Amino acid sequence: MFKNFNIWFASSLIVSIGVLIPIITVSLSFFEDTSNYYQILKDTFLLEYIFNSLILLVSVLILTFLIGTTCAYLVSFYRFPFSNFFKWALILSFAVPPYIYAYSLTAFFENYGTAFTILTNLFGEGSYNKHIPKFDGVFGSILSMSFSLYAYVYILSRASFLYQSQNLIDLGKSLGFSKFKALYSLIIPAARPAIVAGLSLVAMETLAEFGAVDFFSINTLTTGIYNSWISFDDLAFSNRLSFFLLLFIFALFIIENFSRKKAKYHFNSRGGFKQKEKIQLSGKNSFFAFLFCFLIFFLSFLFPLSQMLYWTIKFPENLFDLDVVTLTLNTLYLVTLSSFVLIVFSLVSNYGNRVSKNKTLNLLSTLSISGYAIPGVILAVAFITFIAWFDENIVKALGFLSIKKIFIGTVLGLVLVYFVRFYSLAFNGIKSGYEKINISVDESAYLLGYSKQKTFTNIHVPFLRNSLLFVGILVSLEIVRELPITLILRPFNFETFATTAYISASEDLLEAAAVPSLFLILMATIFIMFTSKYILREK
Amino acid sequence: MSTNFLEVKNVDFKIGGKTKVKNVSFSIENKGETICLLGPSGIGKTTILRTIAGLEKIEKGSIKLNGKLLSSNEKNVEPEDRNVSLAFQENSLFPHYTVEKNILLGAEKNKGRKKNKLSFKEIIKLLDISKILKKFPHEISAGEAQRASLARSLLTQPDLLLLDEPLSNVDQSFKEEIQVRLKKILNKLKITTIIVTHDSYEAFYLGSKCGIILKQKLRQFDDPYKVYHFPNSIEVVNFLNRGILIPAKVTSQTTLENDDLGLIEGRFIKNYPIGANVQLLLQPEDLEHDDNSNLKLEVVDRKFRGTNFIYTLKTLSEKLIPVLVNTHHHEIHEIHDKFGIKRPIRLEHIVCF
Numbered sequence: 082m083f084k085n086f087n088i089w090f091a092s093s094l095i096v097s098i099g100v101l102i103p104i105i106t107v108s109l110s111f112f113e114d115t116s117n118y119y120q121i122l123k124d125t126f127l128l129e130y131i132f133n134s135l136i137l138l139v140s141v142l143i144l145t146f147l148i149g150t151t152c153a154y155l156v157s158f159y160r161f162p163f164s165n166f167f168k169w170a171l172i173l174s175f176a177v178p179p180y181i182y183a184y185s186l187t188a189f190f191e192n193y194g195t196a197f198t199i200l201t202n203l204f205g206e207g208s209y210n211k212h213i214p215k216f217d218g219v220f221g222s223i224l225s226m227s228f229s230l231y232a233y234v235y236i237l238s239r240a241s242f243l244y245q246s247q248n249l250i251d252l253g254k255s256l257g258f259s260k261f262k263a264l265y266s267l268i269i270p271a272a273r274p275a276i277v278a279g280l281s282l283v284a285m286e287t288l289a290e291f292g293a294v295d296f297f298s299i300n301t302l303t304t305g306i307y308n309s310w311i312s313f314d315d316l317a318f319s320n321r322l323s324f325f326l327l328l329f330i331f332a333l334f335i336i337e338n339f340s341r342k343k344a345k346y347h348f349n350s351r352g353g354f355k356q357k358e359k360i361q362l363s364g365k366n367s368f369f370a371f372l373f374c375f376l377i378f379f380l381s382f383l384f385p386l387s388q389m390l391y392w393t394i395k396f397p398e399n400l401f402d403l404d405v406v407t408l409t410l411n412t413l414y415l416v417t418l419s420s421f422v423l424i425v426f427s428l429v430s431n432y433g434n435r436v437s438k439n440k441t442l443n444l445l446s447t448l449s450i451s452g453y454a455i456p457g458v459i460l461a462v463a464f465i466t467f468i469a470w471f472d473e474n475i476v477k478a479l480g481f482l483s484i485k486k487i488f489i490g491t492v493l494g495l496v497l498v499y500f501v502r503f504y505s506l507a508f509n510g511i512k513s514g515y516e517k518i519n520i521s522v523d524e525s526a527y528l529l530g531y532s533k534q535k536t537f538t539n540i541h542v543p544f545l546r547n548s549l550l551f552v553g554i555l556v557s558l559e560i561v562r563e564l565p566i567t568l569i570l571r572p573f574n575f576e577t578f579a580t581t582a583y584i585s586a587s588e589d590l591l592e593a594a595a596v597p598s599l600f601l602i603l604m605a606t607i608f609i610m611f612t613s614k615y616i617l618r619e620k
Numbered sequence: 621m622s623t624n625f626l627e628v629k630n631v632d633f634k635i636g637g638k639t640k641v642k643n644v645s646f647s648i649e650n651k652g653e654t655i656c657l658l659g660p661s662g663i664g665k666t667t668i669l670r671t672i673a674g675l676e677k678i679e680k681g682s683i684k685l686n687g688k689l690l691s692s693n694e695k696n697v698e699p700e701d702r703n704v705s706l707a708f709q710e711n712s713l714f715p716h717y718t719v720e721k722n723i724l725l726g727a728e729k730n731k732g733r734k735k736n737k738l739s740f741k742e743i744i745k746l747l748d749i750s751k752i753l754k755k756f757p758h759e760i761s762a763g764e765a766q767r768a769s770l771a772r773s774l775l776t777q778p779d780l781l782l783l784d785e786p787l788s789n790v791d792q793s794f795k796e797e798i799q800v801r802l803k804k805i806l807n808k809l810k811i812t813t814i815i816v817t818h819d820s821y822e823a824f825y826l827g828s829k830c831g832i833i834l835k836q837k838l839r840q841f842d843d844p845y846k847v848y849h850f851p852n853s854i855e856v857v858n859f860l861n862r863g864i865l866i867p868a869k870v871t872s873q874t875t876l877e878n879d880d881l882g883l884i885e886g887r888f889i890k891n892y893p894i895g896a897n898v899q900l901l902l903q904p905e906d907l908e909h910d911d912n913s914n915l916k917l918e919v920v921d922r923k924f925r926g927t928n929f930i931y932t933l934k935t936l937s938e939k940l941i942p943v944l945v946n947t948h949h950h951e952i953h954e955i956h957d958k959f960g961i962k963r964p965i966r967l968e969h970i971v972c973f
Contacts, residue, residue, distance in 0.1 A: 521712035524675050525769075527699040528706050529776065530729045544716040 089533065090442065093433025096426050097445035100504050103463035104455065107327060110320030110466055126300055130322075134288060134301045137222055141287045142280055144227035149234025150276060152377055154264065157242035160359045161367040167374040168239075169613055174232045174381035176605035178562040180292025180583065181598045182225040185385035186216045187296075188392065188591050195388060217297055225293045228381040230286050234279035241275030242268065281336055288330060289456030291565040296586055302326045306458050307565070316466050323459040330455065386602055392595035399596045403581070408597065412577045412604065415492070415567075416557040419499045423556050424549055426500070427507035431515050432537055435523070446508070453505035457498075461569040464498045465489055495570045502566060503559055507552050514548030515541075551615045558608040561601060578604070624684075625651045625812055626672075626780060631681030631691075633667045640664025643681075644838045646831055651686075652810035654803075656827030658820055660859065663833050665816040666709070669782040672814070673706040674699035685780055705778035709785040711765040713757040719768045720753040726775035738809055743771050746801045748794075762789035767798070774805060781806075781813040787822065799825055820860055824848065832856050850889055854899070854973050863903035865973065866939055870896045876970065880935035882915065886967030898972035904930055904944035910962035911951065917941070919957045933959055 155161070156168045177185075189195045192210045200209045216224055249271060253263035269276070294301050302322055310319040362370055393400055434446055468488045476484050488494040518541065526536040542549075564579045571580060578601040585594035624647035633641040641664040648655055657665050670676045672683055674690065674697060683691040685704070690697045705726075713722045727740060744750050747767045752760045760768070766789050773781055786802070787795050803826055806813055817823050823830045824844035831841040834855045840847055851857045857865060868876040868884065870892045875885050878900065892898055917933035920940065924947075931943045931953065943959070953959050 518715065519710060519712060521708040521710055522714060524670075524673075524699070524706070525708065525712040525772075526714070527675070528673060528704065529725055529772075530700045532700060540714055540716075544714070 089433035090437040093430045093442055096430045100501050102467055103460050103501055106463045106467040107320050107323045110317055130300050130302050130305045133299055138284060138287050140223040141226045145231040145234045145283045148231040148377055150238045152374060153235050153239035153242055155370045157239050159362045159370055161362040161370040170378050171235055172232050174229055176602050176609055177229055177385045179225040179229040179290055180296055182229050182385050183293040183296045184586050184591055184594050185388040186221050188388050190216050219299055222293050222297050222299050226287055226290055230283045233282040237275040237279035238272050241272035245271055285330055291458055292583060303456050303458050310462050319462045389595045389599040392592050393599050396592045399593045403596050408578050416560050419496050419560055420553045420556045422496060423500055423503060423507040424553055427511050431511045436533055457502055457565040460498050460502050461566045490572050498566050498570055499560055503556050506556055510552035511548055514545045551612060554608050554612045558605055561605050624649050627684045629682050631678050633664055633671050635667045635676055640667040641833055642836050646841045648812055651812050653828050654806055654813040654826055655829040656815045656817060656823035657831045658823045659833035665833060666784050669706055669784050669816055673704050673782055674702050703779040705773040705776045706782040707769045707773040707786055711757055712769055713765055715757050719755055723772045726772035729776045743774055746805055747771050781811045783815045785817055834859055850971055857901055863901050865899040866902055868898055868900040870894055880937055881965055884965045886970040888970045901971040902941060904942040906967050907943045908962035909945045911960040913960035913963050915961045915963050916958040919953050919955055919959050931959055
């Protein structure tokens, strides 16, 4: 294993093991003793947790599949008014995390909410509250998550549709298939691996979602983990619940990886590929295509944005009360620091894997990127568990001062857990850049007299700069939206837009949550605009 | 003490823990000489080049260049510290630099050490890549990338140049011309070179010696004429695929007899006892066409090769024999025609197994 040991190998190994620590901690804690809370919960709410999690999962998967693939199909195969705009606009839903969508839904449909105000302004006083539907509870959570997460399915299925050759469509025509039959018997099956991959990401995010379900007071495994730790101070039980959730997520993770591998077979080779010609829609077909995409764009992005904007304008005092500068600086501080650390280590780790060609290291790296599949709540709890154990059994045993204060409730701790959570994004982003550099390029550099370090700095880093920028922005986008890790591990009095919005919302001050939510959406939108050309690239 | 410029001694060539070629020994006697390694795809030719370049390590044997030990079980000089250049078969140009910058990096390595016998411009002109200098690697064809990579390697003025299928992606129409130019450049620069190829004509033209690698072994290492005319094993005959083996009986020190062709005269390159049953190598140019001959065989196939035809004839015992005939011979034979073979059959040299 250590035959090719060098500084690159060592760095890569350390990063991979470091990222694996929370997973190991959760797994080991499964066997520890728990408080009575476990027994109480087992007899009462545990089934409800599991049932709610499953209901959310299945419903969100169905909705995101329908929305994501339909949008992708329309913009990939047809030309209609604003189709090019929708191609891009439909990914803006990423800027609205499910919890902010949940605030918007509630704000709009609650008694005497925005819908009530609109109806009153339009038709005068009336008992509209009786007729306005209430989107809360499980249904509200499903809608919030679906409209926020469908973009995963949209992006991946669109990419797959783009790679489908005109030959496939022509084949359908020659077999006498109608457009609908061609869609369900040729186009969707050919894109199946990409759609499954997108749905797996949705599934992981749904199971990990904390903000929206907590806001709607839905008991799921994720809120259970949070509550068992916060309310009952039972870390061990929290870990035990996490372990169940992890098993579930790993199953999804394996399915996702499996389908991704298979996806390769569905892409046509360059030789047989014939560029698809988009069909120009006209008449009612064109109108319905436009209407569908517009509705999804409106519901997923414009609706929460305008709701937050409306409240910000209606209650301007909230804007003045909010320390926007400090929140922006705090958010940017976390974003910059975390992105920098993630990029540097992922880059080193990727290069370490490349030069050491070690199978064990490769396996470790594959495992270590599973952090993205683990809910933020679990990671935060596992981190605290690990630090507590390490402090108690190693640091204090050696006679040193406690290290808890260095890692828990500090920016350092926060950045470390972000690192674990988003390491796969950074690692895979850089890896896909690296895959474009043939290994013989490195060898040519060596033969030209370049050392490994010079090859890294003079050949790889300049070539990868676009990938690095993309990864940096993608990680920033995730960190801006991230809630549970920040909430649990942030230093005292250190707030971001996400935590400020959450705290106001949890105190039933939805109007006050609007301003930070609005800033969060705007900041995330800027990041999306920067990354859109990479996400939507067609070549 | 060894005086060879390059000496590969008893080396097992491995890649990814798998032995590709075993117990290989060969040498290049003089500086500036070019040798070629021939063999089917995947046999380990590239592994040999990679190992000599220092990209793979060895556990057995030794590789010495100019008297200096490069590789052995105990020692492995890093690739960047050997003045050995390898031009890869696939595109190995740095993707973020233009072709020109890529090639100039080769000259940079050599800066202040030796004066190039051929300038950048001359090499560019000889390899006909002046039009692509400002382009990026992804904008050029595979053949152009190969030539650019070759130019970069040449400009480094290495002690040893290793070329892995250097012309495999070059258009057939342009290939021969580039071969001529490459030979000219190598002669002028006096760079010791090992070329790996699966094209035997390319190897016979470019190399002063050819090594044939088959079934994990270096089967023959000799000058091209000898490799072609005096293959040392049935495996080499089959690999070169330029002749067939027919059964014959040695009848004297200068003759042997085949049931279909009758008496065959010539000079044996190896002695066999009279009466011995052997396999005689018959190459397309060995038999002469003569329609007046009473030895007639049936034509089963005819390949047009521009300057000549290769007829495949069937003997009474169902053996298929290739016969080469000049394109301008007076009568073209069709399939199923009878084709006369001049008698007595006289061979320049008799190769048997």
